[in-house]
Amino acid sequence: xxxxxxVLVLLSQIAQVGGQVLLKRGMSQVxxxxxxxxxxxxxxxxxxxxxxxxxxxxMGLMQKLDLSLLYPFQGLSPVLxxxxxxxxxxxxxxxxxxxGVALITAGTVLVAISVPGGSx
Amino acid sequence: xxxxxxxxKPPSAWYxxxxxxxxxxxxxxxxxxxxxxxGATKQSGIAAPEWLxxxxxxxxxxxxxxxxxxxxxxxxxxxxxxxxxxxxxLAYLVTSSVQVLIALGAWLLLGEQISLxxxxGIALITAGIVFSAQxxxxxxxxx
Numbered sequence: 001x002x003x004x005x006x007v008l009v010l011l012s013q014i015a016q017v018g019g020q021v022l023l024k025r026g027m028s029q030v031x032x033x034x035x036x037x038x039x040x041x042x043x044x045x046x047x048x049x050x051x052x053x054x055x056x057x058x059m060g061l062m063q064k065l066d067l068s069l070l071y072p073f074q075g076l077s078p079v080l081x082x083x084x085x086x087x088x089x090x091x092x093x094x095x096x097x098x099x100g101v102a103l104i105t106a107g108t109v110l111v112a113i114s115v116p117g118g119s120x
Numbered sequence: 121x122x123x124x125x126x127x128x129k130p131p132s133a134w135y136x137x138x139x140x141x142x143x144x145x146x147x148x149x150x151x152x153x154x155x156x157x158x159g160a161t162k163q164s165g166i167a168a169p170e171w172l173x174x175x176x177x178x179x180x181x182x183x184x185x186x187x188x189x190x191x192x193x194x195x196x197x198x199x200x201x202x203x204x205x206x207x208x209x210l211a212y213l214v215t216s217s218v219q220v221l222i223a224l225g226a227w228l229l230l231g232e233q234i235s236l237x238x239x240x241g242i243a244l245i246t247a248g249i250v251f252s253a254q255x256x257x258x259x260x261x262x263x
Contacts, residue, residue: 008174021263059176059185062160068226068234068242071153072219075245078212078256085259093255100252107244114238 001069001112005061009073012057015050017080023047072111075104130205138205141198142214148195150221152188154229159185209257216249 001009026043029036061070079101085091093101130138159182168178179185202211223242226232 020260024260024263056176057174059156059160059179060174062157062176063164063173063179066226066232067153067157067230068223068232068238071222071226072238072242072245075219075249078249078252081256081259081263082252084263085255089259089262091259091262097252097255100248100250100255103244103248103251105248107241107246107248110241110244111238112241114235114241116233116235116238 001065005065006112008057008061009070010076012054012061013073013076013080015057016054017077017084019047019050019054021047021084022050066116069111069114069116072108075108079104138202142202142206142211145195145198145202146215146218146221148191148198149215149218150225152191152195153222154225155184155188155191157188157226157230159183159188207257208261209254212253212257213250216246216253219246219249 022043024043024047026040026045026047029039029043058070082091082093082097082101086093130136134140156179160176160179162182162184163179164173166178166181172178199211219242223234223239227234
């Protein structure tokens with residue numbers, strides 16, 4: 001994988017996780033009184049924009065890369081979710097979570113350096 | 121739970137069973153990615169500038185891509201039903217199997233060659249998702 005490919009994959013994952021979070025935040029305001037149109041608009045609108053960016057980048061990459069090479073990177077979304085919670089909510093992760101993050105990171109590196117077929 | 125639910129127990133019919141739908145969700149997610157991959161591969165050879173192809177827009181010209189998007193939307197609706205009855209962390213735990221389903225599908229249906237190193241990486245990622253399911257579910261609920 002080239003550096004540009006890796007950057008695009010990471011961008012697509014960040015857009016996906018960001019989009020999911022924004023969409024959920026927007027949806028959680030729907031039906032509440034008093035109605036707060038601002039958060040609903042920015043949540044749903046921003047969520048849809050980011051998920052569109054994710055889908056476009058994802059399909060762009062899918063034209064060049066094997067599915068068995070690209071899809072494992074979806075495993076980064078729980079890692080990004082945990083990182084975002086640490087960054088924005090100051091949530092501290094326990095040992096199970098760190099083990100999970102370490103396994104996903106190691107696995108992603110193995111997939112990224114793997115070539116099709118053979119014993120590599 | 122939605123405002124119109126009058127019972128706290130899931131319906132007893134097998135086709136409304138939440139665990140059946142959780143399993144179905146894994147199959148739908150895998151099917152959607154496989155369809156999208158076929159659509160992307162079919163459109164990868166068309167004459168268009170590289171930057172335009174990079175936006176994924178040109179892949180919309182294939183019926184396979186449209187099929188993949190349709191199945192993805194179906195999976196999304198199905199996921200909302202699952203989450204009505206099943207806690208997010210348990211649902212995350214089970215959907216980690218999508219990693220394996222997609223690798224198997226890419227190998228058996230699309231004929232992709234998967235090296236031992238790549239299988240090993242996919243196994244580590246799947247295990248990692250299982251270990252971090254609880255934390256990522258909590259994060260998603262709070263963020």
